[in-house]
Amino acid sequence: MSTSPSLSLRHRSRVIAAAVAVVLTAGTIAAVAPATSASAAAYPSWSDVQKAKASKSAQQAKVTQIKGLIADLTEKADAAEKSSEAAGAAYQTAQTKYDDATLKQQKLQSQADAAEKTAAASEAQAGQLAAQLGRASANDVTTDILTHPSKSGDLLYELGAMSKLSEQADGIYSQATQDRGVAQGLADKAKVAESALGALATAAQQKMQAAQQAAESAQSAVDAQAENKARLEAQLTLLTTNASDVEARYNKGVEVEKARQAALARAAARAAAAQPGGAGGGAPNSSGWVRPTGGYQTSPYGYRLDPYTKNYALHAGVDLAPGCYSPIYAAASGTVTFAANGGGYGNEVIIDNGGGISTAYGHIVDGGTLVSAGQHVSAGQQIAKVGSTGWSTGCHLHFETRVNGAAVDPVPFMAARGISV
Missing domain, CATH: 2.70.70.10 (Glucose Permease (Domain IIA))
Structure with a gap:
């Protein structure tokens, strides 16, 4: 099982701290693996601690040093965790802005598409009226009234109808022009909104990467705290008590914790291999997808x-x-x-x-x-x-x-x- 290097660092720190707490009883000491030689070089060795017991002044100085080291480890872990939390919040804010802007742009584009259809329909209607008026104007109604006075009533009616048709055409042309303006305005807004999405997407991606890096750094600080604090607290016990087998019991605790972690990893691997079906998980369908959980x-x-x-x-x-x-x-x-x-x-x-x-x-x-x-x-x-x-x-x-x-x-x-x- 691999564990995310940054999730719930304070929780993991408490769990690890409990696991590595030095409890000098007849049992063993639960502890994580000792620090590497590179990191351990900055901390007192068991030999240094044993030598410090030779005099009260040296012993007190070593106690003060170790307590300072423990406080420094805690401070660094806390600072790293706060940095990780801040980076996570910044990522979430950036992602939310991008999601929100994308949805609004899609709605604008949908409105622009609908307005385009309306404008096209209005323009088509105006074009049909223009053609109708063109055909009507091919007959000179005024000439017909003078040459065929007996039909003047019908011709005057036709003239009135053409006038109304012309007025109607003016209204339709005006509406078509207005519809075209609305469509163009929405299209322009959608384009502006779309152009802004690139920067928002980049910002969200960068913030996500920064959050991941901050989380990994924080986890390193927590791990360092857990590893070194356990040993330092054991060394404090050696300095301040008459116990003579502290180092041996600490090392035994390290081995016990290694075995426990290995057992947990094996159990997790078995659980992952036996994927349950039903409401979530199970074998993927023909599209290669599964439900992410039940409920x-x-x-x-x-x-x-x-x-x-x-x-x-x-x-x-x-x-x-x-x-x-x-x-x-x-x-x-x-x-x-x-x-x-x-x-x-x-x-x-x-x-x-x-x-x-x-x-x-x-x-x-x-x-x-x-x-x-x-x-x-x-x-x-x-x-x-x-x-x-x-x-x-x-x-x-x-x-x-x-x-x-x-x-x-x-x-x-x-x-x-x-x-x-």
Whole structure:
């Protein structure tokens, strides 16, 4: 099992800290693998600590040094995590702007297309009247009245009808001109809106990459804290107690934790290999797609009053609520491009499914991301577990389908691929 390098860093830090806490009992010490020689060089060795016990002054100095190192590790991990959270929020804001602008541009284009049809119809009607008037004017009605006075009543009626037809034509021409102006105005607005989408798409992509990088840096800081803090706290115990086998028990704890992590990885691999069918996951259909999880749809795509922010905004996906910790599956095969803090999306995974299509999975439970950026996944493979992180009021999966980076309604998108959500 590979775990996202950035999801829920504070949670993972607490879990790791609990695992590596140095509890000097008759049992073993749960700890992560020791730091590499390069990183360990900046920290006291067990020999340094043992020597410091030779005098009270040296012992106190070493205690002060180790406590300072522990505080520094904690400070760096916290700062890195805050940076990751800020980057995730910036990405989410940029993505939301792009999604919103794309939907508005599509509506403008739809209105422009409808106005174009109306203008074309008005112009066609005006053209037909022009042809009718042209045919009528071929007969000189005034001459007919003078040469055929007995028919003057009929001819005068014809003259009046032509006059009314001319007035009607003027109105139709005026409407056609107005319709053409409306169509052109909407087309111009749609074009301006479309030209702005490129910059918004680029910004969203850049912010997403920055969030991923920040998450990976934060995870490195958390891992360093967990690795070195466990050893430093064990060394503090050696300095401040009469225990003589602290180092041996610490090393034994490291091995125990390695074995535990390996067992968890094997269990995750077995679970991923035995993909359940039913409401979500399972074998992909003939289109190569699966339902991303079970549960009913609790919120559709579109504008709504956000239950978390209380603001009217675009909900760029659909919410599916199968229950907390339920499995989340890759809706189609592809490459993970994002597995990190997504701001309001909470812990999020994004998969590039090829052909300009990508799928996004939000609100993943803390510690429930089972993939990492750059990893290839298969349709129906479990990638995460349902949670309620980010802007969420309860456990659910926020599922998005994106075309060229912009969110589209997942219901018709998935229906076209034989999947009901």
